[in-house]
Amino acid sequence: NRELKLFSGSANPALARAICSYLDLPLGAATVSSFSDGEIRIRVEENVRGADVFVTQSCCSPVNDSIMEMLIMIDALKRSSANRITAVIPYFGYARQDRKDQPRVPISAKLVADIITTAGADRVLTMDLHASQIQGFFNIPVDNLYALPVLMDYITKRKVSDLVVVSPDAGGVERARAFAKRLQANLAIIDKRREGPNQAQVMNIIGDVQGKSALLLDDMIDTAGTIVQGAQACLDKGAREVWAGCSHGVLSGPALERLQQSGLTEVLVTDSIPLRGKEQKCPKLKVLSVAPLFGEAIRRIHEDESVSSLFV
Amino acid sequence: NRELKLFSGSANPALARAICSYLDLPLGAATVSSFSDGEIRIRVEENVRGADVFVTQSCCSPVNDSIMEMLIMIDALKRSSANRITAVIPYFGYARQDRKDQPRVPISAKLVADIITTAGADRVLTMDLHASQIQGFFNIPVDNLYALPVLMDYITKRKVSDLVVVSPDAGGVERARAFAKRLQANLAIIDKRREGPNQAQVMNIIGDVQGKSALLLDDMIDTAGTIVQGAQACLDKGAREVWAGCSHGVLSGPALERLQQSGLTEVLVTDSIPLRGKEQKCPKLKVLSVAPLFGEAIRRIHEDESVSSLFV
Ligand SMILES: Nc1ncnc2c1ncn2[C@@H]1O[C@H](COP(=O)(O)O)[C@@H](O)[C@H]1O
Ligand SMILES: Nc1ncnc2c1ncn2[C@@H]1O[C@H](COP(=O)(O)O)[C@@H](O)[C@H]1O
Numbered sequence: 001n002r003e004l005k006l007f008s009g010s011a012n013p014a015l016a017r018a019i020c021s022y023l024d025l026p027l028g029a030a031t032v033s034s035f036s037d038g039e040i041r042i043r044v045e046e047n048v049r050g051a052d053v054f055v056t057q058s059c060c061s062p063v064n065d066s067i068m069e070m071l072i073m074i075d076a077l078k079r080s081s082a083n084r085i086t087a088v089i090p091y092f093g094y095a096r097q098d099r100k101d102q103p104r105v106p107i108s109a110k111l112v113a114d115i116i117t118t119a120g121a122d123r124v125l126t127m128d129l130h131a132s133q134i135q136g137f138f139n140i141p142v143d144n145l146y147a148l149p150v151l152m153d154y155i156t157k158r159k160v161s162d163l164v165v166v167s168p169d170a171g172g173v174e175r176a177r178a179f180a181k182r183l184q185a186n187l188a189i190i191d192k193r194r195e196g197p198n199q200a201q202v203m204n205i206i207g208d209v210q211g212k213s214a215l216l217l218d219d220m221i222d223t224a225g226t227i228v229q230g231a232q233a234c235l236d237k238g239a240r241e242v243w244a245g246c247s248h249g250v251l252s253g254p255a256l257e258r259l260q261q262s263g264l265t266e267v268l269v270t271d272s273i274p275l276r277g278k279e280q281k282c283p284k285l286k287v288l289s290v291a292p293l294f295g296e297a298i299r300r301i302h303e304d305e306s307v308s309s310l311f312v
Numbered sequence: 313n314r315e316l317k318l319f320s321g322s323a324n325p326a327l328a329r330a331i332c333s334y335l336d337l338p339l340g341a342a343t344v345s346s347f348s349d350g351e352i353r354i355r356v357e358e359n360v361r362g363a364d365v366f367v368t369q370s371c372c373s374p375v376n377d378s379i380m381e382m383l384i385m386i387d388a389l390k391r392s393s394a395n396r397i398t399a400v401i402p403y404f405g406y407a408r409q410d411r412k413d414q415p416r417v418p419i420s421a422k423l424v425a426d427i428i429t430t431a432g433a434d435r436v437l438t439m440d441l442h443a444s445q446i447q448g449f450f451n452i453p454v455d456n457l458y459a460l461p462v463l464m465d466y467i468t469k470r471k472v473s474d475l476v477v478v479s480p481d482a483g484g485v486e487r488a489r490a491f492a493k494r495l496q497a498n499l500a501i502i503d504k505r506r507e508g509p510n511q512a513q514v515m516n517i518i519g520d521v522q523g524k525s526a527l528l529l530d531d532m533i534d535t536a537g538t539i540v541q542g543a544q545a546c547l548d549k550g551a552r553e554v555w556a557g558c559s560h561g562v563l564s565g566p567a568l569e570r571l572q573q574s575g576l577t578e579v580l581v582t583d584s585i586p587l588r589g590k591e592q593k594c595p596k597l598k599v600l601s602v603a604p605l606f607g608e609a610i611r612r613i614h615e616d617e618s619v620s621s622l623f624v
Contacts, residue, residue: 036535036565038373039406044416061350068376071427076418094351104356106388115383115427223348253348 002052002083004302007044009057009073011066012274015090015291016056022295028053030076032069040069042076052302053082054125056294059093059112060273061252067093067112071119078120086301087121090272090290091220091248095130098137113137125297127272127290128219128247143307145297147247147270150288152182154268155215160243164188164212166205168230176217188214190230203233210238220248221269224255228262241265248272249285256282314364314395316614319356321369321385323378324586327402327603328368334607340365342388344381352381354388364614365394366437368606371405371424372585373564379405379424383431390432398613399433400606402584403532403560407442410449425449437609439584439602440531440559455619457609459559459582460491462600466580467495467527472555476500476524478517480542488529500526502542515545522550532560533581536567540574553577560584561597568594 007028008016020027029045055077057070070087077085097108109130116124117140124138127145135142155163163185167176173189180187188207195202214234221227221244231242242264249269251259259267260282267282269275270290279285293310300307319340320328332339341357367389369382382399389397409420421442428436429452436450439457447454467475475497479488485501492499500519507514526546533539533556543554554576561581563571571579572594579594581587582602591597605622612619 037562038375038564039409040376040420042418043414048416062374062376063350064352064374064376064380067380071423072418072420075420075423076416079412079419080416097351100391102355104360104388104392106354106384107391108352108384108387111383111387111431114430118426118430119423250349252350 002050004054004298005046005048005051006054006056006298007073007077009055009066009069011060011069012056012058012090012271014274015058015271015289015294018271018289018291019056019295019298022292023299030073032073040065040072042069042072044076044080047080048077049081050083052084052086053077054086054088054298056088056090058091058273059089060091060250063093067115071115074116074119074121084122085120086123086125086298087116088294088298089124089126090294091250092126092129092134095134098131098134109134110137123301125294125301127293130219143297143301145290145293145307146311147272147288147290147293148179148182149310150270150290150293151217151245151247151268152179154286154288155183155243155245160213160215162212162240164207164209164214164239166190166207166209166214166216166230166234168216168218168226172218175219179215179217185215186212190233192229203229203236205233205237209234211240214239214242216242216244218244218246220250221246221255221259221267222250223253224251224258224262227267228258228264231262231264235263244268249275249278249287251278259284314362316366316610317358317360317363318366318368318610319385319389321367321378321381323372323381324368324370324402324583326586327370327583327601327606330583330601330603331368331607331610334604335611342385344385352377352384354381354384356388356392359392360389361393362395364396364398365389366398366400366610368400368402370403370585371401372403372562375405379427383427386428386431386433396434397432398435398437398610399428400610401436401438402602402606403562404438404441404446407446410443410446421446422449435613437606437613439605442531455609455613457602457605457619458623459584459600459602459605460494462582462602462605463529463557463559463580464491464494466598466600467555467557472525472527474524474552476519476521476526476551478502478519478521478526478528478542478546480528480530480538484530487531491527491529497527498524502545504541515541515548517545517549521546523552526551526554528554528556530556530558532562533558533567533571533579534562535565536563536570536574539579540570540576543574543576547575556580561587561590561599563590571596
């Protein structure tokens with residue numbers, strides 16, 4: 001049988017180690033460093049001939065280095081005669097550049113999909129793509145996991161009462177609805193509107209949050225502007241407390257300060273992106289691990305089993 | 313007739329402006345910036361439908377950002393219906409990773425070639441590729457210019473007498489020979505040898521440098537170890553003075569300090585890579601512009617004329 005091997009880029013080694021520990025597998029030996037001029041230097045340090053290889057790399061900051069490192073690692077493994085290479089990308093970068101919403105802009109998510117394939121990936125395993133359509137940017141199999149069960153487990157354990165799941169904008173309604181349904185909670189939607197060109201934005205909440213525990217749900221929290229505004233709107237409308245949950249804690253720029261100073265009780269993120277000490281600056285952050293989810297998906301892909309039952 | 317347009321990435325805008333000034337052309341309007349999380353944000357700000365577009369970007373530090381920016385810019389131009397896109401890459405990065413000189417290493421130069429094509433480049437214009445074979449990594453036309461005439465002009469003007477061109481290693485002999493021939497100067501070669509496992513390296517000079525002005529020639533100066541060692545060897549063997557010349561001043565790590573403290577008289581580099589103030593730290597550096605060379609090559613490619621007469 002083809003041997004399962006897992007290698008990690010330098011973007012999120014802790015997650016890779018946690019996945020390995022789920023799989024009871026040693027991490028594949030590779031040197032990942034850089035030359036004096038900043039060019040990436042990679043050497044696979046063990047035999048991978050004929051192996052079923054998984055390469056984990058998140059597109060986290062510095063995002064371009066992370067992407068190039070993944071490509072070069074895939075190239076090295078391909079040239080080392082790996083039988084099959086699965087790019088495991090817990091956080092898929094450039095996903096918000098997935099359409100021409102203005103004239104003469106790139107569709108960078110498609111470019112990233114193309115160069116991953118060009119480098120030699122045979123399949124992709126990712127989680128909570130910003131848009132499901134990005135699966136169609138690939139001509140190789142893509143499995144798109146959902147962090148939902150992981151967030152849900154935590155919320156259930158915390159026994160948050162009178163829960164209402166809130167989508168911070170119209171684009172996130174489907175995700176929030178799936179979550180609310182599974183938790184048998186109510187659903188609310190924030191509808192941001194600017195009544196006129198120079199008027200302030202008005203936050204309307206469709207649905208009832210009065211006296212409830214609101215859980216704002218999004219696929220990612222980047223600068224945290226949307227989520228913090230949404231939290232304030234919920235509190236203004238009488239919510240008892242407000243939680244936030246997301247799959248990908250990008251947390252760039254003013255995010256940590258904004259979250260910490262907001263009225264949010266707790267902010268749930270997963271380890272798809274490493275926190276690198278951000279929890280210290282923002283103790284409201286609570287990190288949930290997706291390592292067992294990825295570990296199980298990798299095991300099933302390796303065994304040619306279906307991963308679809310993980311998509312609860 | 314298809315209009316000629318030139319856009320620049322952020323790696324080397326000064327060179328792009330100098331090329332535009334040679335061509336008497338305004339620089340193409342584009343916004344090149346980044347989002348809060350570090351993802352590159354590009355928007356082409358003028359119509360390029362049907363145009364003959366050139367995109368200049370050097371693979372200089374931070375190299376992975378430079379490469380990704382070039383790819384995303386090509387993607388944006390392609391989706392804006394440019395008729396033809398030529399990637400103008402004065403310094404082609406990852407070129408030293410052009411073969412498997414060890415087991416299980418990538419061939420990153422090939423990967424870079426592939427992803428440039430994948431992004432949508434129709435042709436490539438570059439200069440002094442570390443290995444000419446890299447042209448064969450592409451399946452699109454590649455023009456590889458030589459900085460030789462630019463360096464030669466300067467040396468001729470400086471009226472350096474009793475010149476001997478020195479190759480710092482066996483790999484650079486062809487380049488040094490071409491230069492020596494054109495200048496009707498003699499040729500010498502440095503042959504570095506380690507006589508035994510724990511013995512110091514011995515620098516043999518094949519050829520005569522005694523009482524001569526030695527010009528050490530290489531395609532790039534990176535950390536400057538080779539060139540500074542070579543200069544010392546020439547001085548030890550009685551050279552009157554030693555110059556260094558290269559096409560690409562990568563100048564990373566200890567390079568500036570080493571060059572400044574060396575016995576070198578002057579160090580010639582081109583503007584294929586921006587100096588960004590390095591001349592101040594190392595006044596021995598003398599920057600020669602390849603803008604007219606690139607400008608003329610672009611004009612000829614646009615006019616469907618041959619560029620081969622530039623390869624003197
Ligand atoms: N890295 C990024 N950070 C912030 N905004 C982005 C980023 N990438 C793309 N965008 C913008 O986000 C918008 C798309 O987001 P969405 O509507 O949530 O899919 C577009 O207007 C993009 O220009
Ligand atoms: N960016 C870099 N900086 C320093 N050395 C490199 C770099 N990229 C590749 N190399 C090494 O340079 C050697 C090839 O250089 P060369 O023999 O001059 O073609 C190989 O051993 C590479 O591992």
